[in-house]
Amino acid sequence: MGQGAPVWITRARPGAEATAAKVAALGFLPIVDPLLEIAPIAAPIELSGVTALAFTSVNGVRAFSALSEARDLPVFTVGRATAAAAGEAGFGRVADANGDVTDLANLILATRPACVLWAGAREPAGDLVGVLNGAGVAARGVAVYETVARAPSEATLALLAQPLTVLLHSPRAARQLADIASRRPVRALRALCLSPAVAAGLPPLESPSSVACAPRPDETALLALLTA
Known part of the structure; x- marks a missing residue:
């Protein structure tokens, strides 16, 4: 080309x-x-018992940050762009898997936080929450945005x-x-x-x-x- x-x-x-x-x-x-275009979802953010956050996209970071002022929890991200977005949003402790959802799951499992909240798309490309729960790490998810055609x-x-x-x-x-x-x-x-x-x-x-x-x-x- x-x-x-x-x-x-x-x-x-x-x-x-x-x-x-x-x-x-x-x-x-x-x-x-x-x-595609991004449509935010006005989801309630419940952080009771949560000890870490996980993001699989920049859009997840931005949508979560618009819904919650919490910035003190450690954050796990799928890649460098998502990690940069988390830093820009004010999160101080960010660990970057620099890979895909499998790499992110492995990064989280290496430290085994007590309870992880994943914030992302209504229709995610991978099942991070399912992988973590299956490996014995408590996790739940909240959809904070959706992609529409x-x-x-x-x-x-x-x-x-x-x-x-x-x-x-x-x-x-x-x-x-x-x-x-x-x-x-x-x-x-x-x-x-x-x-x-x-x-x-x-x-x-x-x-x-x-x-x-x-x-x-x-x-x-x-x-x-x-x-x-």
């Missing part, structure tokens, strides 16, 4: 803008037109008729793209996915389209695929 080529960024705002800046810095043309513009959809790279950060976005591809001709789509779980949401793409997955589930690795 040549420098200056368009790259469709499908992740929800506000993260989409941060990704766009990185894509532009690499010399490509970012097209910010999310397939968003229709991209006709201008963006028209780009599918030409060679186009698309960044996919979640299985839900991949499924949205698959639905679009089932209804519109796609000429040569290069789908770059944050993880194999994300790629699983896509159907087999007709040649010369292709699907590639980041070697580890973080955005730095994902964006490295642009120049691979």
Whole structure:
């Protein structure tokens, strides 16, 4: 893919803008037109007995922080971006798994806090709470946001008729793209996915389209695929 080529960024705002800046810095043309948007959930936050918090996304940190002023509990996060968001929100003790939900579970199990509260999406990609409970660490979850489908513009959809790279950060976005591809001709789509779980949401793409997955589930690795 040549420098200056368009790259469709499908992740929800506000993260989409941060990704766009990185894509532009690499010399490509970012097209910010999310397939999803974040809707906060006004959930009650019950911290009785909780000794640690867990977050699997930046959106989880932001939504929880808007609902609770508690910042004194230790925090476990799935990756560096989530850890940075927790620090920016005012949490002082943040441990970062720098991986996926399995890595986060292993990090928590290594210290075995008495009770973990996970705050995240209504439809999470993984079952952190179930894994922790199954391993003997008390955990419960609260949904503090949900992702809802968003229709991209006709201008963006028209780009599918030409060679186009698309960044996919979640299985839900991949499924949205698959639905679009089932209804519109796609000429040569290069789908770059944050993880194999994300790629699983896509159907087999007709040649010369292709699907590639980041070697580890973080955005730095994902964006490295642009120049691979």
